[in-house]
Amino acid sequence: MQYISTRGAAAAQDFRGATLAGLASDGGLYLPESWPQFSKAEIAAMAGLDYASLAVRIMRPFVTGSLSDEELTELCQQAYGGFAHKAVTPLAQLDERHWLLELFHGPTLAFKDVALQFLGQSFAHFLEGHDRALTIVGATSGDTGSAAIHAVAGREGIEIFMLHPHGRISDVQRRQMTTVLSPNVHNIAIEGNFDDAQAMVKRMFGDSALTDTLDLSAVNSINWARLMAQIVYYFAAALQLGAPHRPVAFSVPTGNFGDVFAGYVASRMGLPVERLIVATNINDILHRALSSGDYSRAELSPTATPSMDIQVSSNFERLLFDLGGRDGAAMAETMRSFDASGALQIDETLRAAIGERFVSERVDGDAMSRAIRWAYEEARQVIDPHTAIGLAAAHRYDGDPAVPVVTLATAHPAKFDDAVERACGIRPALPTRVGDLFDRQEQSTVLPNDYEAVRQFVIENAMAKANA
Numbered sequence: 001m002q003y004i005s006t007r008g009a010a011a012a013q014d015f016r017g018a019t020l021a022g023l024a025s026d027g028g029l030y031l032p033e034s035w036p037q038f039s040k041a042e043i044a045a046m047a048g049l050d051y052a053s054l055a056v057r058i059m060r061p062f063v064t065g066s067l068s069d070e071e072l073t074e075l076c077q078q079a080y081g082g083f084a085h086k087a088v089t090p091l092a093q094l095d096e097r098h099w100l101l102e103l104f105h106g107p108t109l110a111f112k113d114v115a116l117q118f119l120g121q122s123f124a125h126f127l128e129g130h131d132r133a134l135t136i137v138g139a140t141s142g143d144t145g146s147a148a149i150h151a152v153a154g155r156e157g158i159e160i161f162m163l164h165p166h167g168r169i170s171d172v173q174r175r176q177m178t179t180v181l182s183p184n185v186h187n188i189a190i191e192g193n194f195d196d197a198q199a200m201v202k203r204m205f206g207d208s209a210l211t212d213t214l215d216l217s218a219v220n221s222i223n224w225a226r227l228m229a230q231i232v233y234y235f236a237a238a239l240q241l242g243a244p245h246r247p248v249a250f251s252v253p254t255g256n257f258g259d260v261f262a263g264y265v266a267s268r269m270g271l272p273v274e275r276l277i278v279a280t281n282i283n284d285i286l287h288r289a290l291s292s293g294d295y296s297r298a299e300l301s302p303t304a305t306p307s308m309d310i311q312v313s314s315n316f317e318r319l320l321f322d323l324g325g326r327d328g329a330a331m332a333e334t335m336r337s338f339d340a341s342g343a344l345q346i347d348e349t350l351r352a353a354i355g356e357r358f359v360s361e362r363v364d365g366d367a368m369s370r371a372i373r374w375a376y377e378e379a380r381q382v383i384d385p386h387t388a389i390g391l392a393a394a395h396r397y398d399g400d401p402a403v404p405v406v407t408l409a410t411a412h413p414a415k416f417d418d419a420v421e422r423a424c425g426i427r428p429a430l431p432t433r434v435g436d437l438f439d440r441q442e443q444s445t446v447l448p449n450d451y452e453a454v455r456q457f458v459i460e461n462a463m464a465k466a467n468a
């Protein structure tokens, strides 16, 4: 399988090349040149497979030419062997129509582990036997950071620099990153917000002085391999609920549009998805884009769902490219204009195409708290605030009542214990697998919200390692 850039100017890459590059050299995002298709019979034959075997079936067409079946199987078994639940991403029923897809049984208690455990193994596999050192730069609003750090800490040939917004993530999220004291892990708290951090990371990929010196890669969902691994759990959930003979709707708490884009890919591959519900918090650029065509950056407001406090959703570019006719030159122009003005208007034709697959809801803090209470009182499920944004949106969804609605439970409630306790009176405890998080020593560097300061820190530390 070959991967092309959404901005049309970078050379196509195979899966290995796209994974190691992270972002395309023209600033675009990689997408497969075409969507693999599964027939109804092929999907039906996937029922009953264990998670790692299902992952192999789904990912195989995306990695041809880069990984053999044996190598892919090995990577999936290693990635999914360590989850705390045998099903890896189990379903829990809330009532006759609503379900939760629990994506938080990995080492750092959020859905990011599902993809990053696989990506960590893939990096190690692709680097093995090569004299190549990767410098990973990433931005996190709390969950990607810890999942990525846990996936690559201590790995030979990899340095990771993770930027998080100083003071804007939960204590558990921060400690899950800053207490990992491996010498290849560098936590940077920037005095800005997540959008600032994400913009700096993207700028690094376009900074030739930096890319001439360091071999950069990405762990954010700009890296195609992240999204590819997330497609699998849409199939896993739908198969349990009757796919391919019955459609399913998914409600996805959304920030960077990565998780929901993986659901879109699943539907492009043949999974019967009635609708994908894009659930945003009050940082609602995606809801405005989908409901009125107005994709314009607004001031970020801190919320009790910090991981979704995002106003520039990287993966939306992938959707605009795919549904807008896959015209790289036009996309490059659109993104140049968005970067300059902070706004773009989605035309009616494209909005109609998006509307065939997606709906959106904006959920404020009160509605989020009510959803936490509802889940506890009606179904005895303690859910995290991000999941609650998804559940509140699922409750508003007016699709066919016979179609099950699956809300993606993207984080364990203990990551956001204060907000959960405020909403339902229950303070969720951390699972024992995260150990003595609050007794461990922390290490991170606070830097100003200034590209040059961050860039200098990355160069100095990566070079010091290379010369050691």
Ligand SMILES: Cc1ncc(COP(=O)(O)O)c(C=O)c1O
Residues within 6 Å of the ligand: 110, 111, 142, 143, 144, 221, 253, 254, 255, 256, 257, 258, 259, 260, 307, 308, 386, 387, 410, 411
């Ligand atoms: C707990 C949680 N829920 C939802 C999201 C939003 O997912 P995405 O950025 O893929 O839209 C994130 C962050 O990405 C998250 O950490």
Ligand SMILES: N[C@@H](CCOP(=O)(O)O)C(=O)O
Residues within 6 Å of the ligand: 139, 140, 141, 142, 143, 144, 145, 219, 220, 221, 222, 255, 256, 258, 307, 308, 314
């Ligand atoms: N919510 C994310 C933000 C980064 O998203 P990503 O999926 O692009 O890595 C986080 O928790 O860091």
